[in-house]
Amino acid sequence: xxxxxxxVIENAIHSDKQLxxxxxxxxxxxxxxxIGHTQGNNLQVTLQDKDNLIAIVKFATGIDLGQISVTDxxxxxxxxxxxxxxxxxIAGQAVKKDRLAIKTLAGHTLKINDHSYSLPGCxxxxxxxTDISSTAHHCILLIENYRCFDNLENIQLNLPDQYADPLxxxxxxxxxxxxxxxxxLVQFNLSVxxxxxxxxxxxxxxxxxxxxxGLIAPRxxxxxxxxKDKQKANPSLYEKQMASCQHxxxxxxxxxxxxxxxxxxVHQAGLxxxxxxxxxxxxxxxxxxxxxxx
Numbered sequence: 001x002x003x004x005x006x007x008v009i010e011n012a013i014h015s016d017k018q019l020x021x022x023x024x025x026x027x028x029x030x031x032x033x034x035i036g037h038t039q040g041n042n043l044q045v046t047l048q049d050k051d052n053l054i055a056i057v058k059f060a061t062g063i064d065l066g067q068i069s070v071t072d073x074x075x076x077x078x079x080x081x082x083x084x085x086x087x088x089x090i091a092g093q094a095v096k097k098d099r100l101a102i103k104t105l106a107g108h109t110l111k112i113n114d115h116s117y118s119l120p121g122c123x124x125x126x127x128x129x130t131d132i133s134s135t136a137h138h139c140i141l142l143i144e145n146y147r148c149f150d151n152l153e154n155i156q157l158n159l160p161d162q163y164a165d166p167l168x169x170x171x172x173x174x175x176x177x178x179x180x181x182x183x184x185l186v187q188f189n190l191s192v193x194x195x196x197x198x199x200x201x202x203x204x205x206x207x208x209x210x211x212x213x214g215l216i217a218p219r220x221x222x223x224x225x226x227x228k229d230k231q232k233a234n235p236s237l238y239e240k241q242m243a244s245c246q247h248x249x250x251x252x253x254x255x256x257x258x259x260x261x262x263x264x265x266v267h268q269a270g271l272x273x274x275x276x277x278x279x280x281x282x283x284x285x286x287x288x289x290x291x292x293x294x
Contacts, residue, residue, distance in 0.1 A: 001060050003090060005029075006070045009057055013050045013065060020045055029053070062086035098129045098180050101170035104137070106153035108165050111136035121153035124170070129180050137167035139191040141216065142181065142209060144171045144202065145273050148195060156282045157216070163193060163285060185210045193285060198223070199237040199270025200245035203257050207288070214287045215256065222281065223260075227267040237270030254288040 008025040019042045020026055026043045029035045033056055036043040045053075054065055062085045063070075073081055073090050081091035102110065103124035109116040110125060112135045119125065139162070143149040149170040159166075167190075172178035185192060192211040196202040206215060217223065227233050249261040264270060276283055 001057065003070060003073075006057065006061070006063070006065075009053050010065050010070050012045055013053055018044055018046060061090075063090075098183075099176060100127055100129060100132070100180055100184060101125070101149065101176050102127060102132075103149070103152070103168045105157070105165065105168065110167075112167075122150065124150070124168075129184060132184065135167050135188060135190075137165055137190070139163050139166045139193065140185065140188065140211070141166035141168045142171055142185075142192055142194045143168065143273075144194070144196045144205075146170060146173065148273050148276060151277055155276050158282050158284050160285060163191070166193065182210065195273060195276070195283070197237070197270065197272050198260060198264070199234075199272075200241035200249060200261070200264065202270070203252075203260055204245050204248055207252065207254055207257050212288065214285045215260075216283050217286055218276070218281050219284055220259075223263065223271070226271055226275065227263055227269060232275055233267055233269035233271060235269045237272070238264055238268050241270070255290040256286050256288045259290060 005025055005028070009029070012020060019039065020036075022030075022038060022041050022043050026036070030038065030043055033052070035049050035053060035056075036045045038044075058064055064084075068084050073085070076091045078089070078091045081087075081089075101124050102112075103119055104110045106121040109118055111117075112127075113131075113133050114136075116136075117125070141163075143152070148155060149168070152168060167188075169181055169184070170176055172181055190211055191213045192209055193214050193216050194206040194209060194212055195216040196206040198217060206212065218226065249257060252258050252261070275281065
């Protein structure tokens with residue numbers, strides 16, 4: 001049984017009413033299980049019918065609606081749901097809820113929870129936020145694009161000593177929540193470097209992360225070349241995002257953000273970070289206050 005049908009049944013058995021609008025759910029229950037008697041556009045559901053519905057639900061799903069509410073499953077994970085139901089998928093918590101994709105730079109060990117772990121260069125660790133209590137890394141590298149995160153070993157990084165051994169986080173998607181990433185940033189309170197798409201929205205999102213001190217990108221001279229390359233610079237990124245972002249970027253408190261925004265306006269285009277995976281691009285730290293272009 002689908003969750004919506006279970007909600008209809010639960011509302012009925014806890015209601016004093018006996019007449020219910022003859023909608024698709026009640027038509028199904030009437031035809032499939034011989035529940036109720038039709039009265040015009042309504043279905044009469046007696047106390048005996050309601051008892052029968054409780055038994056039907058118990059047999060079909062394992063759920064005893066006299067003991068637990070359908071809404072209770074919203075806070076459960078799949079293994080918890082199996083205590084009350086036959087189908088674990090009725091659980092409300094997403095399988096990847098509050099989980100993170102983390103790694104480190106190639107040749108470095110992942111240092112969390114007072115332990116060090118060696119990972120393959122092309123791999124990462126999937127871990128729950130609640131299971132990460134500490135890290136010995138002194139900064140965090142947050143990467144927006146999964147391809148760049150997954151293939152980080154193929155990106156040429158030139159990081160200064162204070163940022164040379166970061167904890168690397170994937171910013172998130174439909175499976176890994178950006179909200180969970182933000183919670184970890186607040187929890188660790190470390191300096192954060194962001195590798196983002198160089199488009200208006202990319203800049204807005206990047207500068208919003210707690211602890212951000214700079215962006216990871218090619219040097220300005222290389223960026224100028226990229227923005228001038230019509231095969232790489234993407235005008236649609238600029239056109240679609242410009243209207244909603246221009247005020248916040250033009251009045252941004254960070255000189256770096258304003259400088260990158262100026263470049264985008266001049267060339268009326270944006271750049272996606274997948275280009276950093278191509279040979280020939282060295283990425284450096286651009287400080288938010290433009291004090292360095294390492």
